[in-house]
Amino acid sequence: MNRHGRAFWRWLALGTMAAVSLATAADWPQFRGPSASGVGSGTKPPIRWDATKGINLVWKADIPGLSISSPIVWGDRVYVTTAISSDTAQKLRTGLYGDTDSVDDRSPHQWKVMALDKLTGKLLWQQIAHAGVPKTKRHPKSSQASPSPATNGSVVIAYFGSEGLYAYSPDGKLLWQKDLGIQNAGWFFDPDSEWGAASSPVIYKNSVIVLCDRQKDSFIAAFDLKDGKELWRTARAEVSTWGTPTVVEGKDRTEVVTNGSKAIRGYDADTGKELWTLGPNSEIACTTPVAGQSLIFVTAGYPPVQPIYAIRIGSTGNLTLQAGKESSDAIAWSKPRGGVYLPSPIVYGDQLYTLGNNGILTAYDAKTGNRLYQQRIEGDSFVASPVAAGGNLYLASEDGDVFVVKAGPQYELVAKNPVGEPVLATPAWADDLLIVRGAKHLFAIAERGGSK
Amino acid sequence: MNRIGILIFVASLGFGAGDVNEDLLEASRVGDLSAVQALIGKGAALETKTAYGQTPLYLAAMNGREEVVRFLLDKGANPDVRDSFYHASMLDFVLMRKHYGVAKMLIRKRTANPDRILASVAATGDADLVGALLEAGKPSQPALDKTYEAALGEKQTEVAALLKKAGAHEPAPAFVVDAKTLEAYAGTYKSDKIPLDIKVFSKEGKLYMQATGQPEFALKPKSATQFEFAQAQVEVEFDSSASFTLKQGGASYGFKKAVTQ
Numbered sequence: 001m002n003r004h005g006r007a008f009w010r011w012l013a014l015g016t017m018a019a020v021s022l023a024t025a026a027d028w029p030q031f032r033g034p035s036a037s038g039v040g041s042g043t044k045p046p047i048r049w050d051a052t053k054g055i056n057l058v059w060k061a062d063i064p065g066l067s068i069s070s071p072i073v074w075g076d077r078v079y080v081t082t083a084i085s086s087d088t089a090q091k092l093r094t095g096l097y098g099d100t101d102s103v104d105d106r107s108p109h110q111w112k113v114m115a116l117d118k119l120t121g122k123l124l125w126q127q128i129a130h131a132g133v134p135k136t137k138r139h140p141k142s143s144q145a146s147p148s149p150a151t152n153g154s155v156v157i158a159y160f161g162s163e164g165l166y167a168y169s170p171d172g173k174l175l176w177q178k179d180l181g182i183q184n185a186g187w188f189f190d191p192d193s194e195w196g197a198a199s200s201p202v203i204y205k206n207s208v209i210v211l212c213d214r215q216k217d218s219f220i221a222a223f224d225l226k227d228g229k230e231l232w233r234t235a236r237a238e239v240s241t242w243g244t245p246t247v248v249e250g251k252d253r254t255e256v257v258t259n260g261s262k263a264i265r266g267y268d269a270d271t272g273k274e275l276w277t278l279g280p281n282s283e284i285a286c287t288t289p290v291a292g293q294s295l296i297f298v299t300a301g302y303p304p305v306q307p308i309y310a311i312r313i314g315s316t317g318n319l320t321l322q323a324g325k326e327s328s329d330a331i332a333w334s335k336p337r338g339g340v341y342l343p344s345p346i347v348y349g350d351q352l353y354t355l356g357n358n359g360i361l362t363a364y365d366a367k368t369g370n371r372l373y374q375q376r377i378e379g380d381s382f383v384a385s386p387v388a389a390g391g392n393l394y395l396a397s398e399d400g401d402v403f404v405v406k407a408g409p410q411y412e413l414v415a416k417n418p419v420g421e422p423v424l425a426t427p428a429w430a431d432d433l434l435i436v437r438g439a440k441h442l443f444a445i446a447e448r449g450g451s452k
Numbered sequence: 453m454n455r456i457g458i459l460i461f462v463a464s465l466g467f468g469a470g471d472v473n474e475d476l477l478e479a480s481r482v483g484d485l486s487a488v489q490a491l492i493g494k495g496a497a498l499e500t501k502t503a504y505g506q507t508p509l510y511l512a513a514m515n516g517r518e519e520v521v522r523f524l525l526d527k528g529a530n531p532d533v534r535d536s537f538y539h540a541s542m543l544d545f546v547l548m549r550k551h552y553g554v555a556k557m558l559i560r561k562r563t564a565n566p567d568r569i570l571a572s573v574a575a576t577g578d579a580d581l582v583g584a585l586l587e588a589g590k591p592s593q594p595a596l597d598k599t600y601e602a603a604l605g606e607k608q609t610e611v612a613a614l615l616k617k618a619g620a621h622e623p624a625p626a627f628v629v630d631a632k633t634l635e636a637y638a639g640t641y642k643s644d645k646i647p648l649d650i651k652v653f654s655k656e657g658k659l660y661m662q663a664t665g666q667p668e669f670a671l672k673p674k675s676a677t678q679f680e681f682a683q684a685q686v687e688v689e690f691d692s693s694a695s696f697t698l699k700q701g702g703a704s705y706g707f708k709k710a711v712t713q
Contacts, residue, residue: 096649096663096664097648097663100548189506189535190515191481192482192515358648376642376710380640380664381664
């Protein structure tokens with residue numbers, strides 16, 4: 001850590017101790033933060049930095065192995081997962097390409113959960129959740145530890161697909177574990193294809209909800225946070241998908257919204273009962289639904305069907321639109337094209353933003369679906385989902401840059417900030433601290449003179 | 453038999469046929485020859501299809517199940533089937549996955565126009581495969597000539613010799629484009645239609661293209677603005693030094709320069 005960074009974190013520490021005891025707005029409990037919104041609570045988040053030169057870099061921590069899971073934050077801790085292959089030559093293949101092949105690394109692995117000090121990046125504890133040879137293959141751009149962890153501050157959940165579901169105390173004690181079977185998510189066109197699981201667990205009340213879409217016998221299930229006991233399980237007429245389910249609080253009920261190649265679906269979060277379905281959708285569905293403006297936005301981008309749907313919260317039944325229609329009582333608006341493949345959309349302010357893998361950022365009026373602009377970002381390839389804070393969007397590229405774009409109806413690039421290594425994981429916020437996971441390190445970034 | 457009895461009987465026949473067809477698709481995919489033989493014996497349909505239009509032969513072929521492929525071809529399965537999602541032939545996937553033993557069997561049985569597959573078969577560099585294709589049917593002269601030129605460019609001497617023997621003409625000398633013009637084309641280009649960046653650069657008097665994550669390839673100039681990459685049957689035409697149109701397989705894609713080198 002550089003001199004400025006060290007000075008900064010001391011100062012940051014004082015401010016944060018007070019902040020944590022007062023509120024939990026700084027927490028980032030799951031993939032894309034609270035309700036998967038991607039929106040951080042900071043008011044003076046970093047705008048410019050250069051992690052390669054230590055500029056506005058608070059700390060940098062080595063993270064061994066290969067993983068594209070996102071870090072999460074609770075209180076003074078950052079939790080992160082990884083899978084460490086004994087074949088040290090293993091790497092992620094970045095860039096824009098189409099490949100249906102898998103990486104078949106049969107060397108022994110360790111699946112780890114790590115807790116770091118949010119203020120210093122110091123490793124507080126690490127646990128090997130599982131060791132052995134991977135039970136399934138992975139996509140060249142994915143990892144054996146792609147689902148992000150989740151926490152409610154009392155339990156830390158780590159999900160490793162075929163290698164199981166694990167619950168730890170915040171101090172690293174294993175509370176329980178469950179084998180959910182082989183999660184052979186893969187190419188729909190070949191039932192033997194394996195790309196690996198990526199859907200992250202989400203915590204709702206006293207349960208953790210896990211979406212297990214795979215080549216056969218897909219399901220969604222909820223497990224008791226206390227002991228891992230299965231609370232409900234609902235079979236899904238789905239093949240493999242990779243998006244994380246989103247819990248959406250409605251007026252009369254809470255629903256779990258899932259992306260899906262056969263249909264987008266809503267479930268009762270308390271019982272798992274299917275509430276509604278909506279199609280058509282892409283054969284490969286990877287993005288996570290996001291709620292905002294009293295709507296649920298779901299998109300997928302595998303051609304030829306690449307829709308964007310804005311669904312009214314609380315709808316029931318078969319919501320599929322009549323031929324030629326783009327809206328209905330349940331669907332505020334939709335578009336048959338424009339859906340994106342890997343980065344999940346984000347609602348920030350009055351706008352819905354989508355980011356294509358090729359760096360095309362599109363802004364829509366979230367309420368009406370009117371397209372406000374479409375702009376190509378300089379980076380070559382994007383997998384990480386956009387996050388936002390302080391009036392800006394943050395777009396992390398595989399090239400190792402984070403682009404800061406002013407939120408609003410007009411496009412304005414504010415900054416391009418080097419991280420120095422490929423970024424495929426969605427960054428996390430802890431108030432004004434941005435935590436970026438690169439290929440080898442975790443970076444904590446903050447503007448000197450920030451609000452803390 | 454009363455009406456209800458007949459309905460139950462008919463329904464059970466229907467379910468039975470569905471089951472054996474599903475089982476045949478599964479057995480073909482995993483390469484279980486004895487199961488495939490038994491299921492065909494039970495009346496499973498040779499051309500039954502998955503939801504994506506894949507037949508038992510398609511699934512066996514794309515997974516490299518040589519014994520099953522041989523058996524199904526002997527039974528008369530159609531090797532020219534295209535799936536309903538990608539509209540690709542089984543040979544496309546077989547070549548992509550390098551199941552050359554299967555490819556040879558399919559090539560010998562195919563009846564479709566050899567022009568469509570000549571370039572992709574030659575691109576494997578496998579002379580046996582190319583030989584099998586040329587034995588199965590003569591491609592058109594333009595297809596032979598283009599593929600021959602590509603094989604020369606890739607230094608695939610055995611393949612080139614086979615194509616030459618089949619009647620391919622020597623390629624015309626390349627048009628010479630001055631270095632300044634080539635350098636003006638250099639940059640990174642993006643398309644709104646496909647999520648692929650293409651880097652264009654000049655090196656040792658030649659213009660090269662490289663799509664993200666793919667190997668570079670040299671373009672042959674046909675004029676100061678028109679270029680081709682015969683091996684992949686790619687044609688490129690620059691409208692200016694900041695945009696070009698790429699044509700391949702009947703489709704065309706506009707690219708605009710995003711970054712100047």
